[in-house]
Amino acid sequence: MWGTVTALCGAPPGVAPEGGRSLREFTVPPMATAPQVGGLADAVFDHALDDPRRIALCRKDASGRWHDVTAADFRDQVLALAKGLIADGVRFGDRVAIMARTRYEWTLFDFALWTIGAQPVPIYPTSSAEQVFWMLHDSEVTACVVEHEDHSMTIGSVVDRLPHLKRLWQLDTGALRALLALGETIDDEVVHRHRRAVTPESVATVIYTSGTTGRPKGCVITHANFMFETDMLISRWEPVFHSRPDDEASTLLFLPLAHVFGRMVEIAAIRGRVKLGHQPALSASALLPDLQSFRPTFILAVPYIFEKVFNAARRRAESEGKTGPFDKAVDIAVKYAEAVEQKAFGQGPGPSAALRMQHQFFEKTVYGKVREAMGGRVRHAMSGGSGMGRRLGLFFEGAGVTVFEGYGLTESTAAATANPPERTRYGTVGQPIPGTTVHIADDGEVWVRGGQIFSGYLNEPKATEAVLREGWLATGDIGALDEDGYLTITGRKKEILVTSGGKSVSPVALEERVRAHPLVAQCIVVGNDRPYIAALVTLDQEGVDHWLAMRGKPPLTPSELVRDPDLETEVRRAVVAANTLVSQAESIRTFRILAHQFTEEHGLLTPSLKLKRRAIEEAYEVEVDALYR
Structure with a gap:
């Protein structure tokens, strides 16, 4: 052992x-x-010096073709952007928000900001105006990178309450090119002085929790935290990054970079010399x-x-x-x-x-x-x-x-x-x-x-x-x-349910087993202060469409689907399978199929797709009450 x-x-x-x-x-x-000196950006410059022609990243163009980015190319782009950020007023220790999907430019901004000792603050691109306001206000960001006009409008709707916010850069209107041009007057040594001032104890980022309950809190994560995390993972798992021992390791990052998991993958790929590509959609x-x-x-x-x-x-x-x-x-x-x-x-x-x-x-x-x-x-x-x-x-x-x-x-x-x-x-x-x-x-x-x-x-x-x-x-x-x-x-x-009979039930295992059925998209188990455990279930549209087609059934509206006896039988099988995991007192006694999925847009999911239990139970109060009549 x-x-x-x-x-x-x-x-x-x-x-x-x-x-x-x-x-x-x-x-x-x-x-x-653990490194005793330096910060996350040092790996970009060290790798370019050691092996400048190695393919460090791949970047997809508008036609869907992938283009290689060498270690030297990436180093040069990071340096040029860092110079542009300094020229536009970003200073050591400033916090800069990034509100975008997972894309090459996010990684470029991350490492350019780390190069000059600034602190990126990731914002989910689907965040509401009030969520954006809270995170930008709480972290006192001085600048923000956004992907497109919708994001700019979201920030614009709350900008009058953000006295520290001075700059807004929009990627799809050429902000990156403008920053690169602006930095041409800055000497390289200015950037390197900033980089040498970064220590492992310096703050690397502030990542806000998803907020399944209450207001999101900003997690302060240092360069040392990320270096420890990624270096330990690389040291233990690096051999399995390859299909075969002699091939080039590569990974496609499609997790949200606003989430710590995606951010860790980004940093581990750069530090571990794994070729990195980006994909913006999780579907x-x-x-x-x-x-x-x-x-x-x-x-x-x-x-x-x-x-x-x-x-x-x-x-x-x-x-x-x-x-x-x-x-x-x-x-x-x-x-x-x-x-x-x-x-x-x-x-x-x-x-x-x-x-x-x-x-x-x-x-x-x-x-x-x-x-x-x-x-x-x-x-x-x-x-x-x-x-x-x-x-x-x-x-x-x-x-x-x-x-x-x-x-x-x-x-x-x-x-x-x-x-x-x-x-x-x-x-x-x-x-x-x-x-x-x-x-x-x-x-x-x-x-x-x-x-x-x-x-x-x-x-x-x-x-x-x-x-x-x-x-x-x-x-x-x-x-x-x-x-x-x-x-x-x-x-x-906080999610342990206690029935009115005093039985404590953890809902996670039950929910995961029900969700394993191809027709089920989501499942939430309820029963706090109730006589027994019940569940609300939503449907996977792709799975349902296929199921209908294979049985020669015509397309059904959402309201028709939830009343279809054959579909209810299929979902019941998923519930019965889940109940084999627990005792009878912990089992799901009844369930209801909902016509629509829980969504982030309606405030029922976090950006990382976790259920907001309290919000769901409030939104579906009538349906939950009906389960106990």
Whole structure:
């Protein structure tokens, strides 16, 4: 066992880890030395000096073609933009907001701002005017980069309440060109003096939490936090960035750069010399074509992406009349992966000869096509942001793509734990990343300690004191460590439901299992202070359209869909499957299908697609009450 253990203990309340025993604490020693000097931008200049012709990034033009950007090219662009920012009045320590989708220019601005010691403040491009106002006001930004006119108008609607905001740059009107031209009068040495003044303890960014409850808080993250986080991940997982040992590592970044996960991927790619491309849309219809044209060797994603790839493959098989063979291939992949997993933990001999033959039979007809949907070269991936079902992870492993599930928060600069390459335990979020300790408190709360833990919340000393306790981050999540130090997250302290009969229920596992059904888009479990547990379910439109077509049913309106008895039967199967995970007292007794999905635009989802439980229950108060009549 690779790590340090302190006392074995019984499981926390509501948690029953395999074997009935769990650890109180687990530590994995560091695998890299934390930098003592410098900041994040130094890697750009160091890499250009070491290997100027190496392809550092790829940039897609309006026609969809990818163009290589060498390490020297990127260094020159960062330097030129840094000069332009200085010429336009940005100073060391200034905060500059970036409100845009994931795109090449965001990474360029990030590293140019870090070069001169400024602090980027990411803003989700879908944020409302009041959300934008709060974040810009709270962080006292002096300038803002936006993508297009809609963003400019959003900021313009609140600019009279932002006395510190002096500059607004709009990318689609040539702001980048104007800044580059403005910087031509600045000497390179001026920029380098700023860069040399940046230390690991300098603030790198202020990232606002999604705000599932209450007002978003600004997480202050230093250069040291990001360097620790990314260097430890690179040191442990770098071998799996490649499809083959001798190929060039590359990844396509499609996660929002306004989220800490996407930001970590950006920095890790630059520091780890992984060729980086950008894709602005998280939807499967936009993403899958770019995966096939960019052909990454490794991706970092949220479970939604893997669910979409799987569901698309199954719909294609059903359209071709091959549902039976596809489902058989899934079962074989899961059994094969389980046998591999058991062997890795010394619990079995590995796949039998018969299982290997069955697995090989489906390689070209099913597994190869699944990999091709992700570009054809992906053999490893990392998943975070929310929980991934064990069976889905096992399927991808059996199909030739090992998905390392991890866990972290904005406050931990993304990953605090992740499954190690050689021993992946599906259904868990892995062991602490190198240099990190995970501790389970008496009430089952997960505490984390390591060099990636943030400095605190901006302007919120009481909130900071509530979560930082003598070097530990109290995450607010409930979990358990098994005897090998693998963490399982079972819920959030604030999201534990307590029925009127006093039964405590964590909704997360139930919701994830219901959502695994191809017809289901979202599920929220309710039941706080109610006699039993119930659920609201929304539908996946692509899945429903395919389901209707395959059964010869005409297109139905949303109101007709929710009353369709056949569709209700399908959703009921998902609920029954979810109920097998829990006791009868914790099971979903009844549910209601809603005509429309929960959306961020209606204030029901965070920008990172997490459910805003309180807002949903208030918006659907009538529907929830009806579940208990």
